[in-house]
Amino acid sequence: MLGAYLPILVLVAIAVIFGLCSLVFSSLIGQKKPSVVKLAPYECGCEPVGSARERFSVKFYIIAMLFILFDIEAVFLYPWSVLFKRLGMFGVMEMGVFIVILFVGYIYVWKKGALEWE
Amino acid sequence: METFFFMIVAAVAVLASILVITCKNPINSALSLILTFFCLATLYVTLDAPFMAAIQVLVYAGAIMVLIVFVIMLLNVRTESGRRSSHSVLFGSLIGLFTLFQLFYLFNRSSLTGQKGTIDSALINKVGHTELIGKALYTDFLLPFEVTSILLLVAIIGAVVLTKKKI
Amino acid sequence: MGYEILGLPMAYYIAMVLKVLVVFVFVLLTVAYSTYAERKIIGHMQVRLGPMRTGWHGLLQPIADGVKLFFKEEIIPSKADKFAFLIAPLIALVPAFIGFAVIPFGETIEVGGYKIPLQIAAYYDTASGQVVDLNVGVLYILALASIGVYGIVLAGWSSNSKYSLLGGLRSSAQMISYELAAGLAIISVFMLSESLSLQKIVADQANGAWYAFKQPLAFILFFICSIAEINRTPFDLPEAETELVSGFCTEYSSMKYAMFFMAEYANMVTVCAVTTTLFLGGWHGPGFLPGWFWFVAKVYFLIFTCMWIRATYPRYRYDQLMRLGWKVFLPLTLINIVVTGIIVSL
Numbered sequence: 001m002l003g004a005y006l007p008i009l010v011l012v013a014i015a016v017i018f019g020l021c022s023l024v025f026s027s028l029i030g031q032k033k034p035s036v037v038k039l040a041p042y043e044c045g046c047e048p049v050g051s052a053r054e055r056f057s058v059k060f061y062i063i064a065m066l067f068i069l070f071d072i073e074a075v076f077l078y079p080w081s082v083l084f085k086r087l088g089m090f091g092v093m094e095m096g097v098f099i100v101i102l103f104v105g106y107i108y109v110w111k112k113g114a115l116e117w118e
Numbered sequence: 119m120e121t122f123f124f125m126i127v128a129a130v131a132v133l134a135s136i137l138v139i140t141c142k143n144p145i146n147s148a149l150s151l152i153l154t155f156f157c158l159a160t161l162y163v164t165l166d167a168p169f170m171a172a173i174q175v176l177v178y179a180g181a182i183m184v185l186i187v188f189v190i191m192l193l194n195v196r197t198e199s200g201r202r203s204s205h206s207v208l209f210g211s212l213i214g215l216f217t218l219f220q221l222f223y224l225f226n227r228s229s230l231t232g233q234k235g236t237i238d239s240a241l242i243n244k245v246g247h248t249e250l251i252g253k254a255l256y257t258d259f260l261l262p263f264e265v266t267s268i269l270l271l272v273a274i275i276g277a278v279v280l281t282k283k284k285i
Numbered sequence: 286m287g288y289e290i291l292g293l294p295m296a297y298y299i300a301m302v303l304k305v306l307v308v309f310v311f312v313l314l315t316v317a318y319s320t321y322a323e324r325k326i327i328g329h330m331q332v333r334l335g336p337m338r339t340g341w342h343g344l345l346q347p348i349a350d351g352v353k354l355f356f357k358e359e360i361i362p363s364k365a366d367k368f369a370f371l372i373a374p375l376i377a378l379v380p381a382f383i384g385f386a387v388i389p390f391g392e393t394i395e396v397g398g399y400k401i402p403l404q405i406a407a408y409y410d411t412a413s414g415q416v417v418d419l420n421v422g423v424l425y426i427l428a429l430a431s432i433g434v435y436g437i438v439l440a441g442w443s444s445n446s447k448y449s450l451l452g453g454l455r456s457s458a459q460m461i462s463y464e465l466a467a468g469l470a471i472i473s474v475f476m477l478s479e480s481l482s483l484q485k486i487v488a489d490q491a492n493g494a495w496y497a498f499k500q501p502l503a504f505i506l507f508f509i510c511s512i513a514e515i516n517r518t519p520f521d522l523p524e525a526e527t528e529l530v531s532g533f534c535t536e537y538s539s540m541k542y543a544m545f546f547m548a549e550y551a552n553m554v555t556v557c558a559v560t561t562t563l564f565l566g567g568w569h570g571p572g573f574l575p576g577w578f579w580f581v582a583k584v585y586f587l588i589f590t591c592m593w594i595r596a597t598y599p600r601y602r603y604d605q606l607m608r609l610g611w612k613v614f615l616p617l618t619l620i621n622i623v624v625t626g627i628i629v630s631l
Contacts, residue, residue: 002291002292002293003293003297003407003408003410003417004406004407004408004417004418004419005406005419006301007301007304007305007386007405007406007407008383008386008387008405008406008425010301010302010305011305011308011309011382011383011385011386011405012379012383014305014306014309015309015378015379015382015383016375016379018309018378018382019374019375019378019379019544020375022540022543022544023371023374023375023540023541023544025355025540026354026355026357026359026539026540026541026543027359027539027540029355029356030355030356030357030358030359030539030540031356031358032358032359033358034360036363041362041364041444041445041446041447041449041536056450056451056454059458060454060457060458063458063461063462063607064458064461066611067461067462067464067465070465070469070615071465071468074465074468074469074472077469077472077622078424078472078475078481081472081473081475081476081622082475082479082480082481083479084476084626084629084630085476085479085629085630086479088630089630091626091630092626092627092630095626096623096626099619099622099623103619106615106616110612115607115608115611115612116604117603117604117607117608
C-alpha cells in the first residue's frame with residue numbers, strides 16, 4: 001500500500017516546491033513600478049465602470065447542481081462497471097433501471113429548457 | 119510511522135476545519151474546507167479505502183464545493199466585518215460542549231463497538247476496494263441503490279424548480 | 286539490498302526518486318517544447334515559418350520565453366483578493382503536474398535483480414510476483430481534473446475584473462460539463478477491463494485489441510471531451526480574446542501567467558497520456574523498440590493531433606459548446622454504456 005502511494009506524495013511535494021519557487025523567484029527578480037492606473041482592473045484602457053462583483057446568470061448554478069447529480073450517477077457506475085461481467089444479465093438489468101430513472105430526470109431538465117443558453 | 123503520519127494529517131485536518139469557521143473571507147473558508155476534504159481522503163487511503171478517498175475528492179471537493187464557491191460568488195458575500203453577536207458565541211459554545219460531552223460519554227460506555235467486520239486489509243489488497251464496494255452495493259444493498267436513483271431524480275427536479283422562474 | 290525502510294528495500298526508494306525526477310523533467314520539457322512545436326506546426330500549416338530568431342529555427346524560443354516571463358513585472362491589481370489571487374496559479378499547476386503519477390509508461394525493467402515497473406505510483410511485490418499499482422488509478426486522474434477547476438474559478442473571481450470573472454465562470458462551467466461527459470465515456474472501458482487499475486487496463490489491451498477499436502465511440506467522445514475540459518481550441522472559450530480579452534488570466538502577469546500556461550499544456554500532456562493508456566494500448570507496441578518509446582511516440586502523436594485540430598477548426602460559440610456537452614455527448618455516453626452492457630452480457 002505504502003509502496004504505491006508514497007511516490008505520489010513525493011511528486012506532489014516536488015510540484016508544490018516548483019510552483020512556489022516560480023512564484024517567489026519571479027516576484028523577487030521582476031521589477032516593480034506600481035502605479036494607480038497599472039493596478040486598476042483592465043477594461044480596454046477606459047476607467048473601470050462599476051464593480052466586477054456583480055450577480056451573474058443563474059444558468060451557471062443549474063449547471064453546477066446538475067453536474068453534482070450526474071457526477072454521483074457516474075460514481076455509482078464505476079464499481080458497477082468493474083463488476084458487471086461477474087454480475088451478468090442481472091447486473092445489466094439493475095443498472096438499466098437506475099439509468100432509466102435518471103434519464104427521466106434528464107429529459108425533464110431538457111424539456112424545461114434548463115440546458116438552453118440563449 | 120503510520121501513527122505519526124496519521125497525527126500530521128489529522129492535525130492539518132483539524133486546523134483546516136477550524137479555519138473554515140474562523141476565516142473572515144468566505145472564499146478562504148471554502149478553500150479550507152477543500153483542504154479538510156483532502157486530509158479526509160488521505161486518511162481513507164491509510165485505512166485501505168482508496169475508492170472512498172477518490173470519491174471524497176471527486177464528489178465533495180470536486181463537485182459540491184464548486185457549487186458552494188459559485189454560491190459565494192453569486193451572493194457576493196463580503197468579508198465579514200465586526201464581531202459576532204455574543205448570543206451566537208454563547209449558544210455555539212454551549213452546543214459544542216454538549217456534543218463533546220456526548221462523544222466522551224459514548225466512547226466511555228463503548229456501546230458502539232460491535233462486532234468486527236470480516237473484510238480486512240489483506241482481502242482488500244487481494245480483491246480490490248472498488249470490487250468489494252460494488253459487490254456489497256449491487257447484491258446485498260440492491261434496493262437502497264435503486265432508491266438512490268429516485269432520490270437523485272427528485273434532486274434533479276428540485277434543481278430545475280429552484281432555478282427556473284417559469285416552470 | 287538487505288537494508289529496508291518501512292518494509293521496502295532501499296532499491297525501491299532509489300528507483301522511486303529516479304522515476305519521479307525523470308517523469309517530472311519529461312513533463313516539464315514536453316510542456317516547454319510543445320509551446321514551441323505548436324507555434325511551429327501551426328505556422329507551417331498556415332504557410333508561415335513560426336519562430337525563427339532564437340537559436341537554430343527558433344529552437345531556444347521556449348527558454349527565451351521562460352527567462353523573459355521571469356523578469357517581467359509582477360502586477361497584483363489593487364482591488365484583487367490577494368491570497369486567492371496568489372494561490373490560484375498554484376492550484377491550477379499542481380494537479381496538472383501530478384496526474385502522471387499513475388500512468389504506466391513502459392514495461393517492468395530489472396536492475397541488479399530488483400524489478401522496477403515504469404510507473405511512478407507502483408512497485409514490484411516480490412511476495413505475490415506482481416506489479417502493485419493504485420487500485421483506483423483512473424479515479425485518481427478524474428479527481429485531479431476536478432480540482433483543476435478551482436485554479437480557474439479562483440483566478441477569475443479574485444482578479445476583481447469583469448473579463449476575468451466572466452472567463453472564469455464560463456470556463457469552470459465548461460470544465461465541469463465536459464468532465465462529466467469524459468467521466469461517463471470511459472465507463473465502457475472499465476466494463477471491458479473489469480478494473481480501474483491502469484496496469485491491468487494496459488495488460489488487457491495487450492492480450493486483445495486496443496480499446497480504441499473495441500470502443501471507438503467512447504474513444505472519440507473521451508478525446509473530444511478531454512480537449513474541451515482542458516480548454517483547448519476549438520473549445521478555448523475562456524480565452525476568447527475577441528470577447529473576453531484573455532478570460533480568467535486577464536489580470537495575471539509574469540510567472541503567475543506562465544503557471545496557468547504551463548498548467549494548460551501539462552494538462553494536455555496528461556490527457557494525451559491517459560488517452561494513450563486507456564485506448565491506444567499504453568506502452569505496448571512492436572517488440573523491437575522499448576515500451577517507453579512507443580508510449581512517448583503515441584503521446585506525441587496525440588499532442589500533434591491536438592495542434593492539428595487547433596489549426597483546422599474555428600472556435601465554438603458558448604451556447605453551442607454547452608449544447609454539445611449536455612445534449613449530445615451526455616446521452617451518447619449513456620447509450621454507449623447500455624449498448625456495451627447488453628452486447629457483452631448476451
